[in-house]
Every structure is written in C-alpha cells, then in structure tokens.
Amino acid sequence: MQNELANYLTAVGKTNLGIVALQLGQILSGLEGATGDLAIYAAAAVRWNDKIEAAHAYSTNPANSGYLTFDSHSSGPGVTLELTSRADTLAGTPYDDVFLAMTPGQLGSTDVIRAGGRGEKGNILKATLAAGEVVAPTLYLMDYVYITAGTGAQFDAEKSYETGILWLDAAPGGNVTFTGVDSTTLVGIQNSLAGTALTVLFKPPSDRNEPVKLALFDATGTDEIIVPNAITLRIASMPGSVATTTVNSAKITAGAAEEIRLYGEQALTTTITGAHVEVIHAAYLQAPLDLTFATTGATPIxxxxxxxxxxxxxxxxxxGRAAIDAGDGADTVTIGARNAHSITLGAGADVLALTGLTGPGSWALGLGSSAQLARSTIEVTDFASGIDQLRLAAATPTAKAAPSTAQLASIAASASLLDAATLAANTAGAIKAIAFRYGADTYLLVNDATAALGSHDSLVRLIGVSAVVDGDWTAV
Structure with missing residues (x-):
C-alpha cells in the first residue's frame, strides 16, 4: 500500500499533492463504520476524525496561536462501561477506559466496542465466556483483552483491530480457541488455575517469517499453547502478580514452526513439539529453562x-541430528545416541548424559576410514575435567575397563584414529567402556557384546581435552 501510494504521488506531481491529501482525508473520514474488506481502516479513521475535530476546535479559537500539538498518551478520567446481553455499541473516552462483560452472554458477536484515545495504562476489555460459547465482537484500539473461558469456548478476533495483548486469564481447564488473531498481537496465558490447552490461529502475516508473540504469566497449571500455522515464534516467560510463582509451566505445540525463541525473566518448564522445528533459541532467557524436545524425522535441530x-x-x-549449546550455568543435557550429535557445554559445572549407546538404534560408526569414523562420533566441546560430568548409559549394562598405562600409551601412539579406536576396543573387551587419548583429544569408546570395534559401538570425542580422571565419567 505504501509503495503504491508513493508511486501515485510521484505520478500526480508536487503541485497536486494538496488536492490528493484532501481527497485521502475525505475518504478516510468516512470509514469509521466500515465493514468487510475496508474494516481494517476503521480504527485509523476514528483517530483521524478525532484529530481533525481537535484541530478545528483549536484553530477556531482566537485565543490560540502557533501550531497544535498532540500528546502520544492522553491523561484524564476514563470510564468503566458494562456490556449487556443485547447488541451493544460502546464508545470510550480519549483516556483509559475499561469495558466489562464478566457474565457469560454479555460479550457477543453483534457487539461493537470503540476505545477512544490511548492513555498511559491502555484500554481494557475483560470478558467471561461460557463453555462452548463462540463470540466474534468488533473491537477497535483495545490495548488489553482478558478472556476467561470455559472448555470449548472460542474467541474470534477477526474483527478486532489494533489489539495489543490478548490474554487467556484464569482459565479453569479444558480447551479454548482464539482465531483470526493478528500476527502483531501478543497472545498468552496468565493466572492459570488448571491445565488449559489454548489453540491460537493467527492471520497469515505479510512475511511468512514474521514472528508471532506468545507469553506466559503465572502459568502454573501445566498448560499448553497450540500454534499450528506460525513459522517463527517468540515466547516470553514472565513473572506475574503472584509472588509465590517462580516457574511458568506449559507445553508448546507448533506444527509448522521452524524457529522458536524463548526469553524473559521467569523460569520456564516446557515440552516443545513440532515436526519442522530447526532452532530453539533461549540465549535471552534470564532464568532456568527445563526443556524437553523430541526430534522428528531427519530434520536437524x-x-x-x-x-x-x-x-x-x-x-x-x-x-534427527542435534547441535546443542547449553550456555552458561550448571546445565544438565540428556540426549540419545541415534546420531552424531554435537554438544557444547559452556561455563559452569555441567552434566552430559548420553543414553542408548551401543543399542540397535544407535548411530552406526563409519569404519571405512578415520575420516568416516570421525564424522560418526558424538562431539563434546567445553568439557572441563574435574568440573563437568559425563554419564554414559548403554543399551546393555556396561562397566568401565581398566587399561594399564602402557596400553593407553600404545593406543595414543596409533597411526590413525581408526587404528586407535580398534586397539581401544580390543583392549577394553566386550560390554566395556574405555577412555583414551588420541591426538589433542580424549575419546570414550563404549563396546557392545563383541570384543572388537564394530559399527554398533559408540564413540564420544571430548574436543581439546588432554586427559580425564576416573571421577569425570561413569558407565552403566
């Protein structure tokens, strides 16, 4: 739209800009009650007409001089208006107003609510929906919409224009749906009393990668947010008004998501499910994260x-292959051995637990060359001997081997990584785990039931670690 307008203004020339501006103003002023495709301009029309009226009042007063200026935030006495069970048409003041529909049946699809100006606190709508109730009201310039809903209720935001935040508030459980939500609206769960599944259907953004924004405030009821049609998600975990709440807990199910970013100041416990997720980024989360994720297909994460x-x-x-950077802090990372994963532990006393080693589903070692073997190892970066812990769990209970100093020296002197791993497997024996050095790194080999190097053995590389002590790792 902006590009087309710029092209049009260029075509008419500078001498006609005043006429064009007048025409556009006249068109916009008549769109306050627009419906259908033109309804998206209604909120802008309300603001335009308010400014025109204020400018006219100012300019017709002989006592005024200079230019009229408008505050971005108005301050003054707002009003509280309550809806009825009939078709309501309500208009707010230029200040902060509150609209209440606290009884099921008060907020309906025939209601039209026009907030006025935007003050420092914002315009608020609070509504309660009964179980199974479906509403699609027309809302303009609402900063906060709080919906308390019974199971099966649906709030359709298709006719909500310039809504800032849409909350599911104090839901008693069950499932609730928000549809037609603009991609610029922040949607979230707060003050949850029980586990509620909130499905959010966003309108398609102009850019497919434009992120949608979700938030959790005092979400402690093991809730779930289901977002089936968004590619990029931004999810905030924030403290609410309940001082005793220190952790938000919610599942995130995102069927189309490719990137999910977590941030905020409140600890978060979450299980993320998505068939196409490629990135989960929590570097800006300021509190502990307890994340569970299941890979899907061959998609790397x-x-x-x-x-x-x-x-x-x-x-x-x-x-699916995983590349994990645990970040700072005393982290615990648990992952299986079905691919040649890459794990960076970072600062702090970390614990890395590798499960399913040497099992039938474990990643096959490449034994054709040292290069193939190197590509099929699990790589660990930033492992600090004496600080971090490595826990190896094999499919079959496995014990540590006890190689002699001479045996370890022979392994370290091998001509290639493949030779070193072969000798280490022979030295360790069946169903044993052995730590050995080769080059600048330390390797841990977990042998299966055959006392020789095989494709179903598992190999872990501790990059840049010259040696480990017995207390650094366990094998079970």
Whole structure:
C-alpha cells in the first residue's frame, strides 16, 4: 500500500499533492463504520476524525496561536462501561477506559466496542465466556483483552483491530480457541488455575517469517499453547502478580514452526513439539529453562540454552541430528545416541548424559576410514575435567575397563584414529567402556557384546581435552 501510494504521488506531481491529501482525508473520514474488506481502516479513521475535530476546535479559537500539538498518551478520567446481553455499541473516552462483560452472554458477536484515545495504562476489555460459547465482537484500539473461558469456548478476533495483548486469564481447564488473531498481537496465558490447552490461529502475516508473540504469566497449571500455522515464534516467560510463582509451566505445540525463541525473566518448564522445528533459541532467557524436545524425522535441530542452570532433554528417536549449546550455568543435557550429535557445554559445572549407546538404534560408526569414523562420533566441546560430568548409559549394562598405562600409551601412539579406536576396543573387551587419548583429544569408546570395534559401538570425542580422571565419567 505504501509503495503504491508513493508511486501515485510521484505520478500526480508536487503541485497536486494538496488536492490528493484532501481527497485521502475525505475518504478516510468516512470509514469509521466500515465493514468487510475496508474494516481494517476503521480504527485509523476514528483517530483521524478525532484529530481533525481537535484541530478545528483549536484553530477556531482566537485565543490560540502557533501550531497544535498532540500528546502520544492522553491523561484524564476514563470510564468503566458494562456490556449487556443485547447488541451493544460502546464508545470510550480519549483516556483509559475499561469495558466489562464478566457474565457469560454479555460479550457477543453483534457487539461493537470503540476505545477512544490511548492513555498511559491502555484500554481494557475483560470478558467471561461460557463453555462452548463462540463470540466474534468488533473491537477497535483495545490495548488489553482478558478472556476467561470455559472448555470449548472460542474467541474470534477477526474483527478486532489494533489489539495489543490478548490474554487467556484464569482459565479453569479444558480447551479454548482464539482465531483470526493478528500476527502483531501478543497472545498468552496468565493466572492459570488448571491445565488449559489454548489453540491460537493467527492471520497469515505479510512475511511468512514474521514472528508471532506468545507469553506466559503465572502459568502454573501445566498448560499448553497450540500454534499450528506460525513459522517463527517468540515466547516470553514472565513473572506475574503472584509472588509465590517462580516457574511458568506449559507445553508448546507448533506444527509448522521452524524457529522458536524463548526469553524473559521467569523460569520456564516446557515440552516443545513440532515436526519442522530447526532452532530453539533461549540465549535471552534470564532464568532456568527445563526443556524437553523430541526430534522428528531427519530434520536437524539447533538448541541454544540460556544463562542460568538449564535442563535440556532431547529424545532423538527419529534420528534427527542435534547441535546443542547449553550456555552458561550448571546445565544438565540428556540426549540419545541415534546420531552424531554435537554438544557444547559452556561455563559452569555441567552434566552430559548420553543414553542408548551401543543399542540397535544407535548411530552406526563409519569404519571405512578415520575420516568416516570421525564424522560418526558424538562431539563434546567445553568439557572441563574435574568440573563437568559425563554419564554414559548403554543399551546393555556396561562397566568401565581398566587399561594399564602402557596400553593407553600404545593406543595414543596409533597411526590413525581408526587404528586407535580398534586397539581401544580390543583392549577394553566386550560390554566395556574405555577412555583414551588420541591426538589433542580424549575419546570414550563404549563396546557392545563383541570384543572388537564394530559399527554398533559408540564413540564420544571430548574436543581439546588432554586427559580425564576416573571421577569425570561413569558407565552403566
């Protein structure tokens, strides 16, 4: 629209800009009650006419001189208006107003609510929907919409224009749906009393990668937010008004999402599910994250933890490769062995638990060359001996081998990584785990039931670690 307008203004020339501006103003002034495709201009028309009226009142007063200026925020006595069970048409003041529909049946699809100006606190609508109730009111310039809804209720925001925040507030459980939500509206759950599944259907954004915004405030009822049609999600975990709440807890189900970013100041416990998720980014989360994620198909996943003590659990049953950067803090990372994953532990006393080693579904070692073997190892960066812990869990109970100093020296002197791993497997024996050095790195080999190097053995590389002590790792 902006590009087309610019092209039109260029075509008419500078001498006709005043006429064009007058024409546009006349068109816009008549769109306050617009419906259908033109309804998106109604809120702008209300603001335009308010400014024109104020300018006219100012300019016709002989006592005024100079230019009229408008405050971005108005301050003054707003009003509280209550809806009825009939078709209501309400208009607010130029200040902060509150609209109440606290009894089911008061907010309906025939209601039209026009907030006036926007003050410092914002215009608020609070409504309660009964179980199974479906409403699609017309709303203009509402800064905050709080919906308390019974199971099966649906709030359709298709006719809501310039809504700032849309909350599911104090939901008693069950499932609730928000539809037709503009991609610029922040949607969230607050003050949850029980586990509620909130499905949010956003309008398609102009840019498919434009992020939609979600938030959790005092969401402690093991809630779930389901967003089936958004590519990029931004999810905030924030403290609410309940001082005793220290952790938000909610599942995130995002069927089309490719990127999910987590941020905020409140600890978050979440299980994220999505068939196309490629990135989970929590570097800007200021509190601990407890994340559970299951890979899907062969889609690789990159996970970045936050600055606190995070717990990251990845179920890699599908075989998708994971690259994890746990970030700062004393983190715990748990992941399977169905691919050659890459894990960076970062600062702090971290724990890395690798599960399903040497099992039938574990990633096959490449034994054709040292290069193939290197590509099939699980790589760990930033492991600090004496600080971090490595826990190896094999499909079959496995014990540590006890190689001699001479045996370890022979392994370290091998001509290639493949030779070193082969000798280490022979030295360790069946169903044993052995730590050995080769080059600048330390490797841990978990042997299966065959006392020789095989494709179903598992190999872990601790990059840049010259040696480990017995207390650094366990094998079970």
């Amino acid at each position: 990159g996970i970045i933890g936050g600055i606190a003590a995070d717990r990251i659990t990845v179920n890699d049953a599908s075989g």
